[in-house]
Amino acid sequence: MKYVIVGTGNISHTYLQALQALPASEAVGFISRSKTTEATPGALPYWPTLAAVDRPYDAVIVTTPNGLHHHSAIEAARLGKHILVEKPLDISQAAMDAMISAAQQHHVTLAVSYQRRTNPDNQAIKALLEQNAFGRIYAADLSCRFWRDEAYYASADYRGGYAIDGGGVFMQQASHNIDNYVWLFGLPESLQGELDTFAHQIEAEDHGAVVLRYANGMIGTLVASTCARPGYPPRLEVSSEKGTFTLLNDCISEWYIDGIDNPASSVPPAPDGGASTPNVSDSSRHEAIITDFEQAINQGTTPLADGSDARRATELILRIYHCRAREV
Known part of the structure; x- marks a missing residue:
């Protein structure tokens, strides 16, 4: 194409x-x-x-x-x-x-x-969740502790504002991870959180923490920050009826699940993954999302992250922005 x-x-x-x-x-x-x-x-x-x-x-x-x-x-x-x-x-x-x-x-x-969906380990976890292989999910805790310096926000007038960027770290830097979270677990029934601006001269938040409650009882947490110098790989920890596992930068790093072999691929985690810089030097996951996009068009199928499904990440982020410290 x-x-x-x-x-x-x-x-x-x-x-x-x-x-x-x-x-x-x-x-x-x-x-x-x-x-x-x-x-x-x-x-x-x-x-x-x-x-x-x-x-x-x-x-x-x-x-x-x-x-x-x-x-x-x-x-x-x-x-x-x-x-x-x-x-x-x-x-x-x-x-x-x-x-x-x-x-x-x-x-x-x-x-x-939303190219994190193309990662083999994320896809393996998605398939297992759809099979209810973990039994009841108790908790899913996502940590996006990133770093951006003041020069990054000063590089364009709109950065860190609501009018064009749409918000701070939740809408911008953590959007990929939040999409992956929603792709795996869906949207919560209710949520409450705290957001603030600490380390940067911007309009929107540079740090926040949110507690999510799901209709099936699962309690989730989201922490997102651009204050965590020098920046750390995103981490998702999941506790379930069958045990626990951890995804570090979309790759399975810990696996303690009864009766299920670790489905981790041999692909190691990327060294940075956006934790400390907006620059993306490895285009392999973009290649994967473009390939999926073209296959969907050619075959008349739905792409991995079509508009209607991908909008859910923004829906959750907008709910976070409207909740602050009250339940919605």
Whole structure:
């Protein structure tokens, strides 16, 4: 498939790298209102809008700031182009509804790059949960203790604000991990939490802790931070009727489950995984999500993280922002 990448920020380089690694995929250019040809990643052509693109393409990859995703996605749908959106889908219920509706109306595929779902260990845990192999799940505790310096937030006016970024660490840095959590366990029945801003000069939170209560009785916790210098790999600890296991940066690191062999793959955890920097040097998981996206389109199936399913991560984050210290 041929792609136009909307946006030329840091993450667009990762998508370009991923497309270059896939022999049947190709980036034909970028949408940018500010870049020159020389400054465009890969020195590919650029256009100010999708309507101005003058060469054939099949799909767009949206890499603009969070709160702008719906603009490009809806425009692409109206042009009959498939849409892969960098996480999150968007930052409001209304924007997400409009994106999903536009994709359905124009019969195009809408997916989100929640590429942690492609990790073999996450997929193994998902399959076991669907089989009820662990029995009753008692607790699922997710820790996203990351670090971002002040220079990161100062690099763009919108960073760490609500209008464009959609919030702080929960909407931005921990969004991938929260999506994986919701993918595994679903949405809670109720929640309560505390958020605050400690180490950075930003509008939104840079640290928070939330307790989740599920209809089946499970108690979950989410801790997300960009104050935890130097930054630590995300960690998910699960306690169940059959025992306990731990995922460290999406790879099984501890397994004490009765009667079930450890399904850990031989793939070691990535050394950083976004814990201390926004830069993504390894594009392999983006390659996997693009491959899944193309297979879904070609086979008429649902992608791994389609728009309707991927929106649940934003739904949970918005509930967290509205709860603060009261139950909702």
